[in-house]
Amino acid sequence: MSDDHSINVHGLNHWFGTGEARKQAIFDVDLKVVRGSLTVLMGPSGSGKTTVLTLMGCLRDVQEGSITLLGHELMGAGNALNEALRCRLGFIFQAHNLHGSLTALQNAQMGLQVHHLNNPKVEQQAARHALSLVGLGDRMDYLPGNLSGGQKQRVAVARALIGNPDIVFADEPTAALDKESGLNVVAMLKRLGEQRGTTTVMVTHDNRILELADRIVTLEDGRIVSDTRPV
Numbered sequence: 001m002s003d004d005h006s007i008n009v010h011g012l013n014h015w016f017g018t019g020e021a022r023k024q025a026i027f028d029v030d031l032k033v034v035r036g037s038l039t040v041l042m043g044p045s046g047s048g049k050t051t052v053l054t055l056m057g058c059l060r061d062v063q064e065g066s067i068t069l070l071g072h073e074l075m076g077a078g079n080a081l082n083e084a085l086r087c088r089l090g091f092i093f094q095a096h097n098l099h100g101s102l103t104a105l106q107n108a109q110m111g112l113q114v115h116h117l118n119n120p121k122v123e124q125q126a127a128r129h130a131l132s133l134v135g136l137g138d139r140m141d142y143l144p145g146n147l148s149g150g151q152k153q154r155v156a157v158a159r160a161l162i163g164n165p166d167i168v169f170a171d172e173p174t175a176a177l178d179k180e181s182g183l184n185v186v187a188m189l190k191r192l193g194e195q196r197g198t199t200t201v202m203v204t205h206d207n208r209i210l211e212l213a214d215r216i217v218t219l220e221d222g223r224i225v226s227d228t229r230p231v
């Protein structure tokens with residue numbers, strides 16, 4: 001594998017269900033993702049976007065084919081490797097999943113749980129830095145209920161970025177946002193790619209953010225049907 005690729009998917013197949021209910025959802029997917037790039041996965045509902053994302057993000061076991069993530073093969077990977085790799089990944093979901101009773105600072109800090117630092121001072125410092133990075137330096141002590149939709153999603157981005165991930169996996173991160181807030185969130189991820197080499201893979205139905213993508217991969221019925229690089 002070239003060092004330029006954070007992710008290398010080859011011959012990926014995936015099934016759900018057992019016995020007669022067993023159904024193939026992913027068919028022979030090949031995908032190499034360049035380090036520092038912003039790749040968007042598109043396609044109709046049920047086309048397999050989330051399945052591919054969760055397989056690449058060590059959130060599901062690889063059944064058939066190969067996924068090399070940051071140089072490590074996920075097929076047959078044990079818990080120890082999965083856990084070590086997850087420390088190098090950040091996740092952002094459509095529903096920001098913030099804890100309503102925790103402040104923005106405490107929510108951002110939650111992103112360090114997988115690192116088991118056990119050092120509240122260092123964790124708080126990192127959370128302050130991550131929130132400043134997403135432009136929420138003046139909202140650290142706010143509860144989610146007092147933040148706008150865009151601000152909440154930016155806290156979720158800070159939580160994903162706090163551990164300095166090599167790869168960010170985002171599943172419809174702009175779905176609940178207006179155009180400007182959505183563009184801001186994606187522009188932030190793109191900037192991180194340029195400045196820190198962070199790779200982003202994002203599932204979206206949101207045509208409004210496509211202008212920021214380095215690459216648009218479209219899935220249909222579990223297969224890649226187009227792969228374009230807008231200029």
Ligand SMILES: Nc1ncnc2c1ncn2[C@@H]1O[C@H](COP(=O)(O)OP(=O)(O)OP(=O)(O)O)[C@@H](O)[C@H]1O
Pocket residue numbers: 016017025043044045046047048049050051052
């Ligand atoms: N846990 C599951 N059990 C059974 N089938 C599943 C499961 N998860 C996904 N599927 C099926 O796999 C296929 C791909 O689903 P997936 O969620 O990856 O699609 P998607 O493109 O992300 O859709 P959406 O845009 O609606 O989120 C669909 O046919 C879906 O019904």
